[in-house]
Amino acid sequence: MSGRLIIHDLWIGSIVLQVALAVALLAKRTWQNFPAFAAYIFFCLFEAGVTYALFGNKVAYFWAFWTCETIGIVLGLAVVREIFTNVFSPHPALRKLATMIFGVAVIALVLLACAVIYVQSANATGMVNAVLLAAEAARLVEVGLIMFLFLSSSAFGLHWRQNVFGIALGLGMFAAVDLVTVTLIGHVGVTTQLAFKLARGVSFSASLFIWLGYLLVPEHATSGAEVPKRDQLEQWNQAVMELISR
Amino acid sequence: MTITVIVIALALCAVMLFYMAVRSRIKKAGQSFRPVDLSAFRTLIDREDELFMKEKLPRSKFVRLKRQRIRVTARYVGRIASNASAVLHASAAVRVSPLPEVAAAAAQVTELAAQIRIQCLVAWAKLSLEYAMPSLQLTPALLVPRYQTLRENVRRLGDLQTQSQIPLASAI
Numbered sequence: 001m002s003g004r005l006i007i008h009d010l011w012i013g014s015i016v017l018q019v020a021l022a023v024a025l026l027a028k029r030t031w032q033n034f035p036a037f038a039a040y041i042f043f044c045l046f047e048a049g050v051t052y053a054l055f056g057n058k059v060a061y062f063w064a065f066w067t068c069e070t071i072g073i074v075l076g077l078a079v080v081r082e083i084f085t086n087v088f089s090p091h092p093a094l095r096k097l098a099t100m101i102f103g104v105a106v107i108a109l110v111l112l113a114c115a116v117i118y119v120q121s122a123n124a125t126g127m128v129n130a131v132l133l134a135a136e137a138a139r140l141v142e143v144g145l146i147m148f149l150f151l152s153s154s155a156f157g158l159h160w161r162q163n164v165f166g167i168a169l170g171l172g173m174f175a176a177v178d179l180v181t182v183t184l185i186g187h188v189g190v191t192t193q194l195a196f197k198l199a200r201g202v203s204f205s206a207s208l209f210i211w212l213g214y215l216l217v218p219e220h221a222t223s224g225a226e227v228p229k230r231d232q233l234e235q236w237n238q239a240v241m242e243l244i245s246r
Numbered sequence: 247m248t249i250t251v252i253v254i255a256l257a258l259c260a261v262m263l264f265y266m267a268v269r270s271r272i273k274k275a276g277q278s279f280r281p282v283d284l285s286a287f288r289t290l291i292d293r294e295d296e297l298f299m300k301e302k303l304p305r306s307k308f309v310r311l312k313r314q315r316i317r318v319t320a321r322y323v324g325r326i327a328s329n330a331s332a333v334l335h336a337s338a339a340v341r342v343s344p345l346p347e348v349a350a351a352a353a354q355v356t357e358l359a360a361q362i363r364i365q366c367l368v369a370w371a372k373l374s375l376e377y378a379m380p381s382l383q384l385t386p387a388l389l390v391p392r393y394q395t396l397r398e399n400v401r402r403l404g405d406l407q408t409q410s411q412i413p414l415a416s417a418i
Contacts, residue, residue, distance in 0.1 A: 090338060091360045119249045140253060143260050150267050157331025157363045159338070165271065169264055176260040183253050 010201035017208040018045040024215050036078040037167050066131050073138045080145045083168050094156050109144040113137035132182050139179040146172040166214020170207035177203035279332050287322045312380040320373050327366035333359040358396045
């Protein structure tokens with residue numbers, strides 16, 4: 001099976017998965033809690049339909065693809081903002097500090113993205129390279145912000161709700177692979193370009209699986225059984241006491 | 247070329263981070279409260295004897311002892327941070343209680359646990375600095391009273407919410 005055929009099959013597969021995800025979002029009313037994520041998924045489905053319909057017309061496909069990609073990246077950033085609000089809103093003590101650090105992270109990432117555009121603009125001749133460069137800068141900001149979310153919530157010891165974690169993980173995985181793709185695809189030969197496109201398709205399908213899985217599997221509830229028994233606590237206590245008296 | 251390498255490195259770091267986050271989440275699924283001996287911890291962070299040691303011991307021995315002490319202190323801070331994180335997770339479910347006093351107590355506990363997490367970050371930063379420069383004295387003194395207040399609040403929450411009274415209150 002040729003690489004192009006695999007990519008085509010992946011494309012069809014991802015459309016099927018997107019339809020399943022859209023149905024799951026509607027059935028579980030997830031769009032009420034995550035409107036930006038729902039908008040992102042419905043837009044991805046719309047994009048898949050439009051680009052599939054225009055696949056035969058190269059010029060129309062190019063413009064439709066990159067216009068939809070731009071809107072998709074903006075919606076992706078809105079999803080990041082939604083995750084941030086969801087993770088930190090129950091913790092007013094952390095929210096102020098986290099918002100401040102988030103702001104600094106946004107500024108730093110935008111500056112890095114500007115540096116990427118400035119340094120690479122000399123080599124980015126032609127419309128395709130310019131579009132790839134813009135996509136690289138935007139994805140850089142997106143990946144950086146998702147990394148910040150994971151790092152900050154880990155530093156603050158926050159427990160993510162299952163569906164929020166799934167949304168962030170799926171978006172982060174796809175954005176990271178897409179960042180590598182848009183960064184390198186302009187510098188490699190046709191065969192490697194095909195490999196990158198394949199990797200991008202696989203990562204998007206994997207993200208769809210992650211989203212579906214995390215949305216459909218029921219959330220694990222904290223139970224009293226997880227709390228240790230008294231004698232167990234005493235054993236741990238004894239161990240720490242021994243550690244101190246060493 | 248350098249900037250391309252930086253971008254690729256960032257993307258690869260992101261993938262690694264996501265992998266670690268998934269692993270840590272699986273590990274944390276079985277996370278529970280662990281005891282903290284506060285009087286021992288207090289003794290550890292009381293550094294009045296440090297000046298005496300500094301005067302009496304050769305510098306190399308003093309540095310070695312101080313770093314040992316810092317490592318143990320860091321473990322305690324880590325345990326307090328871990329317990330505060332477990333409290334954040336456990337109290338999240340109680341915050342939506344239909345009983346207003348239970349919900350209010352849970353909100354207080356959550357707030358305090360979040361503050362402790364921040365204090366732990368500060369304490370780790372201070373301990374790291376001390377580890378690098380053992381002549382410094384930066385005691386994370388705020389941590390003990392905050393943690394005690396948390397214990398009292400959790401106990402109060404346990405009293406209000408009879409179902410979780412014994413485990414939550416006695417575990418930390």
